[in-house]
Amino acid sequence: MDKNAHTDEDKIVSYFHDSSDTAPEISSQLRDSKDFKDTQRIAGLKNLVTALFGLSSEDQVWRRIDRRIRPQSLFQTWAKYAAIIILAMFVGGLVTHLAPTGWSGRTLSYSTLTVPKGQMAQLELPDGTQVWLNSETKLSYPAAFGKKSRDIELSGEAYLNVKTDESKPFNIRTNKSIVRVTGTSLNIRAYENESEITTLIEGKVALLDQENQLLLDLKPGQSAVFDQDNELDVYPVDTEQFTMWREGKLHVDQVSLVDLCSMLERWYNVEIKIEDDALKSRRISGTVLKYKPVDQILDILTIRENIDFEIELVPNASNRITLRKK
Incomplete structure (x- = not known):
């Protein structure tokens, strides 16, 4: 292997692995290289490898990656890790992909974790922040x-x-704030087409x-609520709720039946239709x-709210539920 190529590979790995104070300078020519771009993709996935496979440190992940860089191309290395991660995500009911987008117009490599309806997930970010994700998030x-930043x-909760x-x-960017x-x-509850609610349990938050x-x-003990008209209000709340x-x-x-049905659709991966407009409010x-x-939850609604329901089982899709007046 060419000695300069070996040095370039070391620079690329160090650039993504080391802290911002010790990371080497990367020339524009090297940034445009295939090796740099492939390693950038690996960097977008390494944090998920750490969380998913229980590795005790990022160094363990990078040692695995670094060992594979020497004998083969970086693209082959990335492809193997991507296959492992995608398989693990599907086994866990999650999907991950890279999104070329940035906050200020820059093109960045993003890792995206998606939790489908009917499931929840928990992960630890590279800085040690613990995150719990609700359904459809x-x-x-x-x-x-x-x-340099966090x-x-x-989108979701x-x-x-x-x-x-x-x-x-x-910084947590949502659709509204x-x-x-x-x-x-x-x-933070920030589902599309719904009011956005930020509830502070402890510490300090700027909106x-x-x-x-x-x-x-x-x-x-406060919640900041952006309604669908983008009006902002603050309320004292019981944070446990x-x-x-x-x-x-x-x-x-005191939520509307429409909003309750939206929550149940996410939690149980069903589709709910309300036939009578009078019930919606x-x-x-x-x-x-x-x-x-x-169906047990719906039984309670039947008793308390004088509502009938019908469940249609749909193979390989979300079951459909219809609510109507008795």
């Missing part, structure tokens, strides 16, 4: 996460126990608009236990 973060994108690092604030924290515990302008500072979904409990307090309160079958 997507979390994305760049391959360079933690080197930025993620969220997540509970985060953010690792404290005041030098690198943790940016939530900025240094170290805290919070829950910003999409242009990075400060909207408010949230205090523990917003976090018990991690334990398989869904609490609702009916308000429901209570706690749903996920381990109970959906």
Whole structure:
């Protein structure tokens, strides 16, 4: 092997592996090389390898990658790791892919973790932040996460126990806002076409608009709610009601039947149709236990709300449920 090529490979691996203070300078010519681009893809997946396979440190992942770089092309190395990760994701009910997008117009390598309906997931980010993801949730973060900043994108619902690092604030971008924290515990519900709710359990949170302008500072025990008209309000809340979904409990307090059905669709991977418009605005309160079958939950609605239901079993697809007045 050419000695210069060997040196270039060392530089590329060190660039993605070392801290920002010790990482080597990479020439524009080397950035355009196939080896650099292939290793960038590996970097986008290495954090998921660490979380999925229980490796105790990132160094273990990189040692595995580095051993394979020498005898074969970097693309072959990436392909093998990608195959392992994709297989593991499907076994766990999750899907991952790379998204070429950036917050400020830059093209970045992103890792995206998607949790389908009917499932939940838990992972640890490279900085030690613990994340719980609810059903039908997507979390994305760049391959360079933690080197100079800690930025993620969220669609769906997540509970985060953010690792404290005041030098690198943790930014969570949703469809409506940016939530900025240094170290805290919070829950964010940010599903498309629904009100967005950020609930602070402990610590400090700044809520910003999409242009990075400060909207408010949230205090523990408060929820900031962006409604569908983008109006923002803050309420004192019982935070446990917003976090018990991690334990398989869904609490609702005077929510419309339409909103409750949306939650049940995610949790049980079903499709629910409400036949009578008069039922849609009916308000429901209570706690749903996920381990109970959906028909038992509907039995309770039948008794309490005078509602009939019909379940249509659909092979290889979501079962369909129809609600109507008795």
